[in-house]
Amino acid sequence: MAAGVELGLVAAAEPGGGWRLRSPYFPSKVGGRPAWLGEVGLPGTAALRCGLCHQPRAFLLQLYAPLPDRPDAFHRTLFVFACRNAACYRLPGPRGPLCVFRNQLPRRNNIYPEEPPPEDPSPPGAASAPPRRLRSGAALCCVCGCPGPRSCEICRCANYCSPEHQALDWRRGHRRSCGLLSAIDESADAIPEHNEFLFPEYEILIEPEEPECPADSSVDPDDEQGAADTSKDPKEQEELRATGSADEAFQSSDEETLEAMAKHESEEDKVFQMFKEQVDAEPEQILRYCRGGEQIWVSGENIPEEKDIPNCVCGAKRIFEFQIMPQLLNHLQVDSLGESIDWGTLVVYTCADNCGEGDQYLEEFIWKQDFSASSFFTELLS
Ligand SMILES: [Zn+2]
Ligand SMILES: [Zn+2]
Ligand SMILES: [Zn+2]
Ligand SMILES: [Zn+2]
Structure with a gap:
């Protein structure tokens, strides 16, 4: 059943190395905009709004996790989104500020070549900046990179997922550039890489967890x-x-x-x-991957029971696939003097049958567990 645990570590993208984090390279990455896999059935604005404050969630990370024995999941990526509002993280459990989607494609599909893309050095023509549109031509929000069906009423050059992001972009500078954005800018086909809504962007490197050395296990x-x-x-x-x-x-x-x-x-x-x-x-681990394996808990409190993990829409049970560790918070620039975005661990469960019809993005299940007060004090005292 489950092979060993694999760990995810973050690596800053090399200057000019942004192309590795774009869709044709099937990246695992934190922050920035999503590098969408399939181009149909992307989660829309409604699905991406926080369950508590109803603001658009920001892209947190994606994990490229193909299933080798499944031709329909030759490519497979899991996408996690997280609310930017610290107050939404007060309660443990499901829903609320977090959500996760799964998408998969067979090897032969109408977006990507069957052969893997060329690796280093940077292939000629590989785009480093995130795209403004999908290959299908569908517009993406220029703030968050999610589907952007709205466009600026004045210039029609800038696209948005929501009125919130249109307002944010207006304040950030579209007020000045609106109308000056010409067809030339549009054809540049790329958007400014960063803004304060996005989490900082990193590549995720995957490595196997070292089996514990019996000699230094006391x-x-x-x-x-x-x-x-x-x-x-x-x-x-x-x-x-x-x-x-x-x-x-x-x-x-x-x-x-x-x-x-x-x-x-x-x-x-x-x-x-x-x-x-x-x-x-491995103190740097930001995630642990082991589909069908076991998660590790930060506390004995607030562990979901079987009934707390809903079955997939197809009727199959959901199984553990990966968990996000609290170490990721150190890379997100979310520390603030007051309340900040926080978790002990985020545990993702996905359809055991890995169902999927028509290349849609399917919502899976994520559970937030917090550190208990006593473990927090233990840590402080140790
Ligand atoms: Zn929220
Ligand atoms: Zn947006
Ligand atoms: Zn405009
Ligand atoms: Zn299913």
């Missing part, structure tokens, strides 16, 4: 197994939660309460320590 393997089982069993977690907090108010004895709390906290520490060990082996 942990008794049996012990570790026990801890792993704990993190996997949501029912047990549920019981722990119940003994740890829900019943507190009804405990007659303070001592019992304290004991229960201590037990809850030590279980909590165990889950968090497991997480830390996995991360310490």
Whole structure:
């Protein structure tokens, strides 16, 4: 079933190396605009609006994850979008500020050649800047790179996904360039690379997770197994939660309460320590990929049960495919003195059957888990 875990690390694009992050090169990348794979059934403005504040979500990352044994998924990419509003990240769980889409194409399709594109050095004519339009001619929003069916009423040269992005672009400078944008600019076929709505752009490099070297593992393997089982069993977690907090108010004895709390906290520490060990082996990991494998949790709290993960529209179950780690936050320039965009881990589940008809973009499921308060303090004290 699942092969080993693969880790994603970020790499700054080399100057002039932006072409590697565009659609013909099937990139895995963070930030900037999406490098769309298929050109039909792209998620529209409504699907991309935040479930909480209803503002357009920004493109967070995409992962090129073909399935070698599936001719219909010779090319396959997962796209994650995230709201830019920090207040939308207060609650854990599904929906809300995040969403994920899956798209796939067979090897023979009407967009990309059957043979892989030439690699370094930069092939002549490879576009470095993100495109203004899809090859089909459909316009993309010049702010966010998502489908842009609206255009500026005055010049008709600038396209937008939403009134919000039209207003943002007007303030950023379209006010001055509107009307001056000529057919020449339009034919340049590229748009300014960056704006404050977009997350910074990086390439994601994928490498296998090094198997743990037995020599420097001080942990008794049996012990570790026990801890792993704990993190996997949501029912047990549920019981722990119940003994740890829900019943507190009804405990007659303070001592019992304290004991229960201590037990809850030590279980909590165990889950968090497991997480830390996995991360310490490669502290730069921003994502972990293992389709059909196991996620690692940052906390014993707020782990979804099977019923919390909805089946795919085709009726099949969804399975774990990858998770985004908190390390990614360090690369997003989202730190601020007040509230900022935050998560412990974001876990993506996709259709076990990898269904797909007509090359559409299909929405999959993403779950946000936060650090628990106790693991946060453990970390501070360690
Ligand atoms: Zn929001
Ligand atoms: Zn937009
Ligand atoms: Zn205009
Ligand atoms: Zn499905």
